[in-house]
Amino acid sequence: MQELEERIQSEGTVKEGNVLKVDAFLNHQCDVRLFDHMGAAWAQHFAGKKIDKILTIEASGIGIACVAARHFGDVPVVFAKKAQSINLDGDQYVTTVYSFTKQKEFPVIVAKKYLNAGDHVLLIDDFLANGKALHGLINLCEDAGATVTGIGIAVEKGFQGGGDALRAEGYDVDSLAIVDAMDPATGEITFRH
Numbered sequence: 001m002q003e004l005e006e007r008i009q010s011e012g013t014v015k016e017g018n019v020l021k022v023d024a025f026l027n028h029q030c031d032v033r034l035f036d037h038m039g040a041a042w043a044q045h046f047a048g049k050k051i052d053k054i055l056t057i058e059a060s061g062i063g064i065a066c067v068a069a070r071h072f073g074d075v076p077v078v079f080a081k082k083a084q085s086i087n088l089d090g091d092q093y094v095t096t097v098y099s100f101t102k103q104k105e106f107p108v109i110v111a112k113k114y115l116n117a118g119d120h121v122l123l124i125d126d127f128l129a130n131g132k133a134l135h136g137l138i139n140l141c142e143d144a145g146a147t148v149t150g151i152g153i154a155v156e157k158g159f160q161g162g163g164d165a166l167r168a169e170g171y172d173v174d175s176l177a178i179v180d181a182m183d184p185a186t187g188e189i190t191f192r193h
């Protein structure tokens, strides 16, 4: 998606440790007009597919998923929580995910009433790096007997391999920008086309 690539080139910065910082528009300050265009792009890619629900993971996927849902007939958006809470009751699907930016494992939890057998689910997230977050969401869907119809990602860091592994597993992964290389010394960012 050219608009997203241009924003990454103009406002993104490359940090040590394979970190691309795009918090000016994607995952701290949020550009909802850009999110809307991202939602439209995913709707075009997944047109004709049955999607009953969008599933994402807190925190950064939530805003993007909610705006994207407007392009999928306002389907419900469920976000997996990364901590137990007195606000979580009833039976839950639980797995664990290693967080790329927080560098520790979190429980990842969805109440059973919000993920059901037979649901056709679109997974949405801001970043795909090693694929840990998505595998956690896929585990939750498998536990629930839900089908993962597709995966919509804003920024995939292709050189970390998570996206290609998911494609090899047969998932339809639509990443709007795929970074194939980035250099913290020069700031250079190269996209896959």
Ligand SMILES: O=P(O)(O)OC[C@H]1O[C@H](OP(=O)(O)OP(=O)(O)O)[C@H](O)[C@@H]1O
Pocket (backbone or CB within 6 Å): 027, 057, 058, 059, 060, 061, 098, 099, 100, 101, 102, 125, 126, 127, 128, 129, 130, 131, 132, 133, 134, 162
């Ligand atoms: O493919 P992976 O290696 O799993 O990396 C991608 C995940 O990393 C980030 O989550 P993180 O927990 O770092 O931050 P967040 O709380 O801002 O979503 C991002 O939001 C994705 O969920």
Ligand SMILES: O=c1[nH]c(=O)c2nc[nH]c2[nH]1
Pocket (backbone or CB within 6 Å): 018, 019, 020, 021, 022, 023, 027, 100, 101, 127, 128, 129
């Ligand atoms: O802001 C972010 N930058 C990244 O490079 C990244 N990788 C996973 N999650 C990420 N979040």
